[in-house]
Amino acid sequence: MKVLVVGNGGREHAIAWKILQSDLRPILYSARGNAGIWKIATKVDLDPTDVEGIVRFAVKEKIDFVVIGPEAPLVEGLVDALEREGVPAFGPNRIAAQLEGSKVFAKNFMAKYGVPTANFEVFDDPQKAKRFVEDVSAPLVIKADGLASGKGAIVCRTRQEAIKAIDLLMIRKVFGKAGERIVVEEFLEGEEASYIVMVNGDRYIPLPTTQDHKRLLDNDEGPNTGGMGAYSPNPFITKEMEERIKKEIIERTLEGLKREGIYFRGFLYAGLMLTSEGPKVLEFNVRLGDPEAQAILLRWKSDMLRDLLDFYQGKDVTLKVKDCHSICVVIASKGYPESWEKGKVIEGLETVEEDVVIFHAGTNELEGKTVTWGGRVLNVCACEKDLTLAKEKVYNAIQKIKFEGMQYRRDIGDRAIKFYQKLSKTSSRI
Structure with missing residues (x-):
């Protein structure tokens, strides 16, 4: 069967590497990929966000299944466009992808459905945001509403740092339109955790737990990045903690999506802080994390392509995980x-x-x-x-x-x- 992997990064190389191990003997294509992926897949010289180009290619080449790595094509509606042409794609549609595409949407959604998260306020006026910051205690986190390649959250230890962050996002517009609205939220303390599940409607399967390292430098210093490393399993997610994550976060989220009339199919990633009060959501992503995917896929023992296809089609799937x-x-x-x-x-x-x-x-x-x-x-x-x-x-x-x-x-x-x-x-x- 013909499989197209969309994306250019390490996550996509890991996905391609794992899919190629399938007993379904896939013929692999990559849009656009990198030097590592091109050694195992045919290069398709299309940007991952070129929705029309990817759809034309998939139809012309009779691609049987598409796996989308990064968030931008999902937010742009790539899944919607592919499935209108009858091409199955593993990932959420444009509406469901708002959980990652808009921090404001996600925070309001969590507040509405009782998903534990940090207290927050939303601003589209930098002066109002600054006045708010001057009246509350630090530390704070300032977040761009839109996509910023994992770098749109700025931890501010002082009010002065928070004001600078507001200027950076809303006035200097370092992330463009993504920073036209911002979220100002309380700083949460605890151990960070990445909890990722495969979702098809109200059904979900947890993947191996991980911990990401967002800061650039050792000892969690320096600026936020897209992620500097990860490991699996995450020992801070105990059995008891995982049950709370499932009930208080994953299941409430899926129930909320159902009530909103939003059908979610794909990977749902809950970036968590394990606080003294319990797990709280830092952010939602609507795809495998990067570099979490690399750590997860090394432990994914069963046939990933077959698992994705079966789960996509609504069949029962038992994920097998290596004990390592x-x-x-x-x-x-x-x-x-x-x-x-x-x-x-x-x-x-x-x-x-x-x-x-x-x-x-x-x-x-x-x-x-x-x-x-x-x-x-x-x-x-x-x-x-x-x-x-x-x-x-x-x-x-x-x-x-x-x-x-x-x-x-x-x-x-x-x-x-x-x-x-x-x-x-x-x-x-x-």
């Missing part, structure tokens, strides 16, 4: 997440051991060489019996990779490793 710990570390370009140079030659990829998986993100092929082409360049991943071993393998592999200006965090997974060590010491004393 996976980790993904992002290597980024110098200057990321603000601006970065392209075209730096990447060396050492062929020297990495076979049990370490490298997913390409921002890469290209020029004159027979693999070069940097984006902010996040490579994802170095491993899956082992314990997280410490997986981390060691990944960081040993990173030492063999070189390009000018490469940067990465060195503490991905450390919070979980410390948690396991503490748990082990406690158990040994009992």
Whole structure:
């Protein structure tokens, strides 16, 4: 069967890699992809947001199934356009994608249906937003309403920082129209968690739990990014916590969507803060996370393509998961997440051991060489019996990779490793 994967990043390389393992023997196409994906799929030279072009290609080539990685094509209505032409696509339609496409929509939806989240106010006037900020206590989080590639949430430790963030989004418009409206919300404390489920109407299947690392630098310092690394499983999501997440967040959300007359089919991602009061939603995404997908797909044991097809068609699916710990570390370009140079030659990829998986993100092929082409360049991943071993393998592999200006965090997974060590010491004393 013919399968088209839409997207250019590490998540899409991981999706293509996993789909290609299917016993359905798929013929794989990629719009547009990267240097890693092009080694295993036929390149379709179309931007992921070129809705009309992708639909024309899918119809002409008689594509049997489309898997959409990033959020922008979903918000642009790619699924709607494909399915009008009879092409099955795994992802939510334009209306359902508002959960990610508009922070204001998502926050108002959560307030209406009792989904726990931070207290918030919405503003479309920067002066009113500033006056509000001056009257409340910090820290605060300022969020752009629209899509900003995972970088539209600014944590502000002081009122002055909050005012600067309002200027950045609403006056300087660094994210364009995405910042015309903003959400000002309380800062939540606790452990972050990513909880992703496959949804088809009122049915859902949880995927392996993960923890993302949003900040650029070690110890969660520096600016927010699209994600600098992830690991799975997330030990902070206990069985009891997961039950609360299911009942208070996932099921209330699905019930709310049903009451709104919105049919959701695809991946629903709840970015959570596990607070002392329980789990609260930081944001909703309507696709697999990046880099969470890379950690999840290393543990997805069953046939992913068959699972997606069966679930899409309303059949019962039992997701099989490997009993291992996976980790993904992002290597980024110098200057990321603000601006970065392209075209730096990447060396050492062929020297990495076979049990370490490298997913390409921002890469290209020029004159027979693999070069940097984006902010996040490579994802170095491993899956082992314990997280410490997986981390060691990944960081040993990173030492063999070189390009000018490469940067990465060195503490991905450390919070979980410390948690396991503490748990082990406690158990040994009992």
